[in-house]
Amino acid sequence: MQPPHLDAIRQSYDAVAADYARSVKDPAELDPLSRAVLAAFAELVTSADLGPTADVGCGPGKVTAYLSGLGVSAFGADLSPRMVELARAAHPDLRFDVGSMSALASGDGELGGILAYYSTHHLPPESLPGAFAEFHRTLAPGGHLLLVTRVGEGGHQRLTYGYGGDPAPFDSYRLPADRIAGLLEQAGFVVTGRVVQAPDEGAKRPVASFLAHKPAASDPLQQG
Template identity: 55%
Template sequence: MTEPSYLTALRASYDTVAVDYAELYGTALASMPLTRAMLAAFAELVRASGDGPVADIGCGPGHVAAHLHALGVPVFGIDLSPRMVEVARRRYPGLRFQAGSMTALDLGDDELGGIVAWYSTHHIPSEQLPTVFAEFCRTLAPGGHLLLGTHVGDEHRQLEHAYGHPVSIGIHLQQPDRIAELLAEAGLVVTARLMEEPGEGQKRQHACLLARKSG
């Protein structure tokens, strides 16, 4: 099966910027108390269910996975970019990271107790989101939890330069209500939301959605 061109371009772009991206965002959680609070709540829910490991999908340089590990969650990371995976492995040699696409996860049905998709699904074109959310639902155990963070908007942008490098990165923004609708259609019911207004260095709203697989 031929890979969609947007995935090929996205992989190449994040391979190019991986080191600089890690330098910029690798310690970002230290200045994000609301994000840490949502991750802590998610970790508590996952630990209580005991249904399996957590996959950090679109893990980048591995900082979110490392934070969850410190909270006592069995976690591993998946990223489209092999170079980003290399960076994550170097930064956190005690954790497992692997290359893969959220559009076709190399995981079994009902295998995961939780999924984190932290600012990664907005790279997926709108028409492909149902496929991604269906994969999330397929791989989550019944009762498993999803934590999704994203920028908020109604636009598509194509980045041609980022992190000091030429790139081809698509940004496909959605409103939280639409994301919740698509998750529900896939079998994932949103149980909580956090909306964060623009602040210093941030030009738009951010949303965090916590969802649960029925069953």
């Protein structure tokens, strides 16, 4: 049985999935800095070549497909079965699984990369260490993580979104960027880069992209 907060978020994304898929931008239409961050991540995981990259909370799979187009061996996982259906239909050449980022199906050290693109903010802050521990467990030593989320002092909000269709409730948590970076470090990651972008039109909070990696035994950043 899943925790109630996961059931609630799954139900809401199932309800809005088709409208979300219609309204969310293709990554090729994103601003240059957001695309540059994705390109940097793609280059890091393809050059390290340590295993496939999981797009956790992949939604309709647009970012998974974009990474694949950049040469990344990418697959998607999402809590919402409806999102996974839509992703499979739109990108039949790619793999998409139903799954929770707090209990990934991948084995220890199997992944070369993990992308969490606007998907971690639905977890209550007390559940983030568990998800980050899963990211760390499933990444190979030397593997890379890109986490992109809005940041700030927002705390908990109950939002109602419809993405152009019938609205559904979403619990959302905004944390300061330093707190997210600190939690990643506590999980064993080395945070190698952080890009903070001013709020875009209509948004209240900045977006932060955290590039991190799981240290390899010989990682120079781990040596005094």
